[in-house]
Amino acid sequence: MSESLSAAVFTALWLGILTSISPCPLATNIAAVSFISKHVKHPVSVVMTGLLYTLGRTLAYLALGILIVQSILETPALSRFLNQHINKFLGPILIIAGLFLLEILKFALPGWNPGAKLQQKVNLWGIWGAFPLGIIFALSFCPVSAALFFGSLIPIALSMESGVFVPSVYGIGTALPVVLFSILIAFGAKWIGSVFNKITQIEKFLRYGTGVLFILVGIYFVLMYNFKIL
Numbered sequence: 001m002s003e004s005l006s007a008a009v010f011t012a013l014w015l016g017i018l019t020s021i022s023p024c025p026l027a028t029n030i031a032a033v034s035f036i037s038k039h040v041k042h043p044v045s046v047v048m049t050g051l052l053y054t055l056g057r058t059l060a061y062l063a064l065g066i067l068i069v070q071s072i073l074e075t076p077a078l079s080r081f082l083n084q085h086i087n088k089f090l091g092p093i094l095i096i097a098g099l100f101l102l103e104i105l106k107f108a109l110p111g112w113n114p115g116a117k118l119q120q121k122v123n124l125w126g127i128w129g130a131f132p133l134g135i136i137f138a139l140s141f142c143p144v145s146a147a148l149f150f151g152s153l154i155p156i157a158l159s160m161e162s163g164v165f166v167p168s169v170y171g172i173g174t175a176l177p178v179v180l181f182s183i184l185i186a187f188g189a190k191w192i193g194s195v196f197n198k199i200t201q202i203e204k205f206l207r208y209g210t211g212v213l214f215i216l217v218g219i220y221f222v223l224m225y226n227f228k229i230l
Helices: 003-021 023-037 043-073 076-101 115-138 143-159 165-186 192-226
Strands: none
Touching: 003 023, 003 143, 003 165, 003 192, 023 115, 023 143, 023 165, 023 192, 043 076, 043 115, 043 143, 043 165, 076 143, 076 192, 143 165
8 A cells, every 4th residue: 555545544534533532423423323322222222323323424425525626536527626726725725624623614514404204214124224324414514524625635645546445444544432322331331421521521632633633734745736835
């Protein structure tokens, strides 16, 4: 595996983990798994619920990545343009994404509530309802998750010309904390609230650190490819 691909894989995995532990997605993930799992008696079934929910989220990100990246790459003129100029765009994009992660720039997305009807259907489907619920919640972007996916992951996937592999790794990254919490729920961990609070606290530092790193890398790319100083 080349160094550039290794870096892209590591970055995609980290962005997925950071997405999953961001307050809005983390609360959504735990609420979804808890909602379904409270109707399941066996711990193995609860873990299966978490895995199915995770699979739904991963496939949603994969499908979205394929749709965006492959559509662009399969447009000859646009593909050639990106091959020649992607690094010039990547620097400013990383800087803007970093500013969003640092909360210097902000934007609001309309709220979304699955509603009582969806919850009733999921209740009737049992553990299998976790799969479509994962898809739905994955596509319900919060500002942070939107900045990480569209502002960071997609440009990296385009630069690597990977509409499948890089989004898949991102999806796996979003899965890891979800699987952890489904295991905790399955075995009735009394300290799950404490774990949630600690993750919420460290998430801010991890997100800010990532934001600073994005800005620094973005500045480096701008100096190198836009101004050809380095």
